[in-house]
Amino acid sequence: xxxxxxxxxxxxxxxxxxxxxxxxxxxxxxxxxxxxxxxxxxxxxxxxxxxxxxxxxxxxxxxxxxxxxxxxxxxxxxxxxxxxxxxxxxxxxxxxxxxxxxxxxxxxxxxxxxxxxxxxxxxxxxxxxxxxxxxxxxxxxxxxxxxxxxxxxxxxxxxxxxxxxxxxxxxxxxxxxxxxxxxxxxxxxxxxxxxxxxxxxxxxxxxxxxxxxxxxxxxxxxxxxxxxxxxxxxxxxxxxxxxxxxxxxxxxxxxxxxxxxxxxxxxxxxxxxxxxxxxxxxxxxxxxxxxxxxxxxxxxxxxxxxxxxxxxxxxxxxxxxxxxxxxxxxxxxxxxxxxxxxxxxxxxxxxxxxxxxxxxxxxxxxxxxxxxxxxxxxxxxxxxxxxxxxxxxxxxxxxxxxxxxxxxxxxxxxxxxxxxxxxxxxxxxxxxxxxxxxxxxxxxxxxxxxxxxxxxxxxxxxxxxxxxxxxxxxxxxxxxxxxxxxxxxxxxxxxxxxxxxxxxxxxxxxxxxxxxxxxxxxxxxxxxxxxxxxxxxxxxxxxxxxxxxxxxxxxxxxxxxxxxxxxxxxxxxxx
Amino acid sequence: xxxxxxxxxxxxxxxxxxxxxxxxxxxxxxxxxxxxxxxxxxxxxxxxxxxxxxxxxxxxxxxxxxxxxxxxxxxxxxxxxxxxxxxxxxxxxxxxxxxxxxxxxxxxxxxxxxxxxxxxxxxxxxxxxxxxxxxxxxxxxxxxxxxxxxxxxxxxxxxxxxxxxxxxxxxxxxxxxxxxxxxxxxxxxxxxxxxxxxxxxxxxxxxxxxxxxxxxxxxxxxxxxxxxxxxxxxxxxxxxxxxxxxxxxxxxxxxxxxxxxxxxxxxxxxxxxxx
Numbered sequence: 001x002x003x004x005x006x007x008x009x010x011x012x013x014x015x016x017x018x019x020x021x022x023x024x025x026x027x028x029x030x031x032x033x034x035x036x037x038x039x040x041x042x043x044x045x046x047x048x049x050x051x052x053x054x055x056x057x058x059x060x061x062x063x064x065x066x067x068x069x070x071x072x073x074x075x076x077x078x079x080x081x082x083x084x085x086x087x088x089x090x091x092x093x094x095x096x097x098x099x100x101x102x103x104x105x106x107x108x109x110x111x112x113x114x115x116x117x118x119x120x121x122x123x124x125x126x127x128x129x130x131x132x133x134x135x136x137x138x139x140x141x142x143x144x145x146x147x148x149x150x151x152x153x154x155x156x157x158x159x160x161x162x163x164x165x166x167x168x169x170x171x172x173x174x175x176x177x178x179x180x181x182x183x184x185x186x187x188x189x190x191x192x193x194x195x196x197x198x199x200x201x202x203x204x205x206x207x208x209x210x211x212x213x214x215x216x217x218x219x220x221x222x223x224x225x226x227x228x229x230x231x232x233x234x235x236x237x238x239x240x241x242x243x244x245x246x247x248x249x250x251x252x253x254x255x256x257x258x259x260x261x262x263x264x265x266x267x268x269x270x271x272x273x274x275x276x277x278x279x280x281x282x283x284x285x286x287x288x289x290x291x292x293x294x295x296x297x298x299x300x301x302x303x304x305x306x307x308x309x310x311x312x313x314x315x316x317x318x319x320x321x322x323x324x325x326x327x328x329x330x331x332x333x334x335x336x337x338x339x340x341x342x343x344x345x346x347x348x349x350x351x352x353x354x355x356x357x358x359x360x361x362x363x364x365x366x367x368x369x370x371x372x373x374x375x376x377x378x379x380x381x382x383x384x385x386x387x388x389x390x391x392x393x394x395x396x397x398x399x400x401x402x403x404x405x406x407x408x409x410x411x412x413x414x415x416x417x418x419x420x421x422x423x424x425x426x427x428x429x430x431x432x433x434x435x436x437x438x439x440x441x442x443x444x445x446x447x448x449x450x451x452x453x454x455x456x457x458x459x460x461x462x463x464x465x466x467x468x469x470x471x472x473x474x475x476x477x478x479x480x481x482x483x484x485x486x487x488x489x490x491x492x493x494x495x496x497x498x499x500x501x502x503x504x505x506x507x508x509x510x511x512x513x514x515x516x517x518x519x520x521x522x523x524x525x526x527x528x529x530x531x532x533x534x535x536x537x538x539x540x541x542x543x544x545x546x547x548x549x550x551x552x553x554x555x556x557x558x559x560x561x562x563x564x565x566x567x568x569x570x571x572x573x574x575x
Numbered sequence: 576x577x578x579x580x581x582x583x584x585x586x587x588x589x590x591x592x593x594x595x596x597x598x599x600x601x602x603x604x605x606x607x608x609x610x611x612x613x614x615x616x617x618x619x620x621x622x623x624x625x626x627x628x629x630x631x632x633x634x635x636x637x638x639x640x641x642x643x644x645x646x647x648x649x650x651x652x653x654x655x656x657x658x659x660x661x662x663x664x665x666x667x668x669x670x671x672x673x674x675x676x677x678x679x680x681x682x683x684x685x686x687x688x689x690x691x692x693x694x695x696x697x698x699x700x701x702x703x704x705x706x707x708x709x710x711x712x713x714x715x716x717x718x719x720x721x722x723x724x725x726x727x728x729x730x731x732x733x734x735x736x737x738x739x740x741x742x743x744x745x746x747x748x749x750x751x752x753x754x755x756x757x758x759x760x761x762x763x764x765x766x767x768x769x770x771x772x773x774x775x776x777x778x779x780x781x782x783x784x785x786x787x788x789x790x791x792x793x794x795x796x797x798x799x800x801x802x803x804x805x806x807x808x809x810x811x812x813x814x815x816x817x818x819x820x821x822x823x824x825x826x827x828x829x830x831x832x833x834x835x836x837x838x839x840x841x842x843x844x845x846x847x848x849x850x
Contacts, residue, residue, distance in 0.1 A: 030850070033850030034850050202849070203849070203850055204848035204849070204850075205848060205849075205850045206848045210848075214841075214844065214845070214848075217841045217844065218841050222660075222835070223656070223659075223660045225656060242839075242844055244833075244835065245837070245838050245839040245844070246837055246839060246840070246841055246844070247835050247836060247837030248835055249659055249660065249833055249835050251655075251656070251659055251833070253652065253685075254681055254682065254684075254685035255681060257649060257652070257682075258649070258652040258655075258681075258682055258685065259652075261645065261646070261649040261652035261653045261656065261682075262652050262653065262655055262656030262659070263656060264643075264645065264653055264656065265625065265643070265652070265653035265654060265655065265656030265657035265658075265660070266656040266657060266659065266660035266661075267656075268623075268643050268653070268657055269623075269656075269657045269660045269661035269664065270661070271660040271661070273656070273660070287646050288645075288646055288649065290646075291645055291646045295643070295645075378850065381848075418620065418621065418622075418623050418641040418657075418661060418664050419620060419621060419661070419663070419664070420620060421618075421619075421620040422620070423620065423641075424619050424620055424639055424640055424641050424642075425641065425642070426624075426635040426636040426641070426642030426643065426644055427642070427643045427644065428636075428644050429628075429644055429645055429646055430644065436636070437591055437636060438633075438636065438644075
């Protein structure tokens with residue numbers, strides 16, 4: 001099942017870390033964006049800081065795409081060092097093309113076995129022929145030419161990448177790109193994509209980590225405490241200078257426990273706060289998430305998931321933190337868990353998370369993952385959503401002491417923040433009564449447990465709780481980054497005359513059984529789709545929702561992405 | 576909301592009865608805190624007391640200011656976040672020796688070197704009282720009264736004053752609960768001194784360490800002027816027997832106070848995403 005629908009082309013740059021594959025990939029995507037195409041750029045690398053195996057996947061397309069495609073159409077290898085370690089992430093079809101530098105030795109058997117056509121390009125020799133030429137620029141030129149991307153589009157992005165090095169360096173790189181393009185022109189592959197369809201609508205080119213950080217700022221976050229962890233670090237690094245420009249602060253903490261406690265302190269001070277981490281950091285933050293529940297302090301934690309348990313596979317994606325996000329807190333601790341359904345949706349979902357956390361005065365975990373966070377997409381610019389941080393503040397106190405945890409009908413109590421005279425109170429992690437004074441009494445425990453649960457059960461989450469598309473008695477129920485292949489698979493089914501519904505949950509906790517039952521009305525066959533070994537999502541659904549009689553569960557751990565064709569084939573078997 | 580300006584120690588007390596045992600040194604610390612706040616005329620609504628877990632960490636609710644009673648060992652992280660986000664507030668963190676030096680040890684180290692303008696009052700009784708008497712990081716190695724370490728903890732105790740100086744705290748003092756007026760003066764000085772200020776208070780646990788009643792006879796004035804040179808302060812602090820009270824160190828390192836001034840709107844940032 002090659003991608004040769006003529007509308008998209010997937011190119012993989014392969015080489016050892018430091019050979020420039022990631023730069024080549026990002027430049028190709030940026031240039032395609034300038035040209036007017038859509039695209040998607042994912043990355044895969046080993047754990048080494050430098051010198052390990054690395055690959056950049058770039059899918060260029062005439063229409064929006066959300067996945068790297070079923071197969072790699074063109075592999076462009078700068079070297080073959082250690083490529084066997086991730087040959088499984090480089091699916092090839094007999095129609096695929098492998099471009100190899102003869103100086104780098106034979107094409108590895110694991111790839112050659114696909115039957116893909118092998119072309120020689122002496123990349124290193126060409127690069128060495130002129131001063132200032134780099135192999136990755138030669139390869140980039142060849143790949144761009146194969147896709148039909150004019151070299152001028154690459155020239156337009158060169159300045160931004162190497163402009164610091166001066167005009168001579170830009171000209172040398174441009175010449176190297178053109179040399180690569182000339183070589184590819186001689187192949188006559190006929191892979192060129194159609195010219196862009198310009199709609200005039202604004203587009204964005206961004207990664208999921210950038211999108212989540214931007215969504216946080218848009219939602220009103222003005223404090224972040226950060227501890228670096230793969231694959232969340234770029235979110236924090238993107239935020240650092242930009243939160244400052246918007247009048248906020250990012251502080252590097254000594255560990256994840258400090259980051260979340262700094263956030264809770266800032267939020268107690270009335271400043272919407274966020275931190276970002278991955279599974280190991282989330283594990284460390286869990287106790288303080290419970291404190292945020294008990295003290296009713298709003299807080300957002302973005303978990304950019306990677307394969308676990310323990311340190312797991314830090315550089316590769318998985319959806320296996322669902323259980324800890326939903327169930328990880330000790331005690332009865334109702335809180336929010338949301339998940340973006342695409343790279344660009346990281347903006348909306350994180351912005352919504354800030355709004356929800358502040359409105360409900362409880363912590364919200366955003367379950368992003370490496371496949372969203374470290375991947376980039378060219379997409380249509382979405383409209384700004386109306387969600388902002390709006391904490392219900394105490395605007396006056398009646399007689400008697402202020403009751404921070406007053407038992408209100410909605411469960412949400414007007415909050416006083418330091419600086420408000422008359423609102424003095426002590427926020428509590430111990431169970432407490434309405435004033436916040438510690439209490440071990442059964443009645444106080446019951447009232448406060450009920451109140452904290454009611455905040456979530458009585459809240460109207462509106463339409464954003466899920467993305468529901470299509471119709472029919474066949475449905476895919478999924479969440480997170482896997483929504484991309486599910487959506488593409490359904491589109492493929494529809495192109496064949498079939499039909500299926502897509503239900504992608506954005507709100508994972510509190511789960512919405514009534515809304516989900518409504519969305520599933522008329523569905524006879526259901527595919528539950530997720531990227532976890534333990535089928536965590538399916539088990540979570542079964543605990544709360546009446547699923548149709550006929551349920552197929554397609555679950556698989558990372559790091560291999562779930563490909564569109566795998567979903568499509570299973571759907572076709574069910575249809 | 577009401578406009579009020581407290582000015583007597585009584586105005587800084589809440590109506591909540593402390594959980595502490597009769598004779599606990601922490602009562603004196605509470606009295607000293609309210610005296611210190613009253614003498615400074617702090618506004619209760621612009622003052623926040625942040626604590627972790629332990630007997631002494633209960634103190635915020637016993638005052639009339641804002642307070643946050645968080646999780647064990649993390650008071651300094653929460654206090655730092657609050658002060659950084661709200662530099663207009665007076666932020667004072669409280670806790671015991673276990674909360675601050677054991678589970679919270681990492682945060683203590685980094686709070687000292689970060690030097691955010693806040694004050695940390697450690698009520699040191701060399702024991703975990705809330706869990707009924709276990710050795711803490713400041714307990715003597717041969718203290719054998721705990722069921723958890725019947726042969727004694729066997730580990731060299733932390734010396735809070737030299738440790739604070741070594742880690743970079745900008746103001747380091749020691750007081751004794753038997754002299755609440757002196758503690759009040761130390762807390763005032765600590766709050767007024769820019770940067771991260773540490774006040775160790777020897778605060779006896781009469782329930783699990785009854786022998787600490789003898790501290791009254793052991794404490795003595797530190798007897799020197801506060802040093803502004805950390806090397807001299809460290810030398811003097813190491814020579815001290817652990818019972819000298821007074822100001823050991825008053826440094827002049829500038830506090831960590833990153834400024835947040837908006838120069839762009841969020842909408843302007845969006846331009847970066849344009850192809």
